[in-house]
Amino acid sequence: MESFKIKIQPTNQPSIIKFEANKFLTRKQNYEFKNVDEAKNSPLAKQLFYLPFTKTVYISGNFVAIERYDIVEWPDVQNEVAQQIENYLNSGEPVIIEDENTPSKVPVTVYAESTPNPAALKFVSNKKLVLSTYEFKNIDEAKNSPLATCLFHFPFVKEVFMDENYISILKYDMAEWDDIVAELREYIRSYIEEGKEIVSENAEAASPSEQNKATNNKSVATENLDDTSKEIINILEEYVKPAVASDGGNILFQSYDEDSKTVSVILQGACSGCPSSTFTLKNGIENMLKSMLDGKVNEVVAING
Known part of the structure; x- marks a missing residue:
């Protein structure tokens, strides 16, 4: 079973920071605790209130957010707090202890x-x-x-x-x-x-955040790629993926051939087999890469996932 990993995420409020987990902590509802008494049904939140700077604890989905008092700055303590949360989650202790007031269903639209x-x-x-x-x-x-x-x-x-x-x-x-x-x-x-399981922990992600998946299901670590490939990945992540996701699909970098200056990508979801994907590829993605990587890209070809 994959262990919990915590990633620190700043928010637009300097006093609040999010500690994102790689797995869900709760699915049924969101929780806000303003003191240790309110946290009686959350052993994790209760433990976090033992930190003297903890003002409010929020638990939702796959993250814990903490609002701090001004006696400390987050850069001074955030790594220790992240490690404490990660250790707690990996101990197997519950995040929330459900009682008769916990709703059996989640309001969903x-x-x-x-x-x-x-x-x-x-x-x-x-x-x-x-x-x-x-x-x-x-x-x-x-x-x-x-x-x-x-x-x-x-x-x-x-x-x-x-x-x-x-x-x-x-x-x-x-x-x-x-x-x-x-x-x-x-x-x-x-x-x-009804709160049923959507994917199990054994499900294989199509696009892990740390790695790029090739069609043969062998992962290619980004650190092993050349500089141009890394630049292409960054452009796809920042400029292309959000637009593709809005259309119900995904795009993955597969390879870059330095000699032919050809970029190969994988189209997934609604983009796979889409009649307009070729137009989007040639007139959108290809032109963008040519413009942003002057002289390094001649063509973009797609493989339907």
Whole structure:
């Protein structure tokens, strides 16, 4: 089982800092504790109040946020606090002790959003669903995702793609969206509301944050890449991925050939097989890389994930 790792994330309020975990801490609700008495059902929050500078503790999704008193500055103590939270989580002790007042269901809204790919629809939730990107081409690949496995039992579901707070579904031509969208939306909403597991810890992320995945499923560590490849990855992450994600898809760097100056990328989710993806690739991504990496890129080619 993967151990907990904590990443420190500043916020727009200098007194508050977030400690993000690589796994969910709670799915049912958000918690705010203003003192040690209020934290009686959270052993973790209770422990954090033993720190003299802790003013408020927030626990939500995959992070703990702490508001501090002015007696310290975060740079002086944040590493020690991160280590304390990480040690606690890896001890196996509970984050929240549920009681009869803990709701059994999570209020959830899900809406369907069109994508440039007519075969794909994006189902967006008001809750964070996953912490990494996942792509499932068939029910065998979905064995470590209970939700994706259930979705594949619908005969018209061809592929399932998950990222943050949305699920993209690619359908077979046997059904029209107008006939199936309401059924899928309600099924996904009810599934999330009941707090069921979406992906297991054994599920393999399609795009780990520290590594870039090639089509043969062998990971390529960024530190082993040449400088141009690293520049390309940074541009894709900063400028391309947010736009692609808004369309229900994902883009991954695969390789860069220095001799031909060709960049190969992998398209996933709604972008995979999308009729407009070639236009976007040539007139958007390729032109951007040519402009930002003068003389280093001649062509961008895509492989559907």
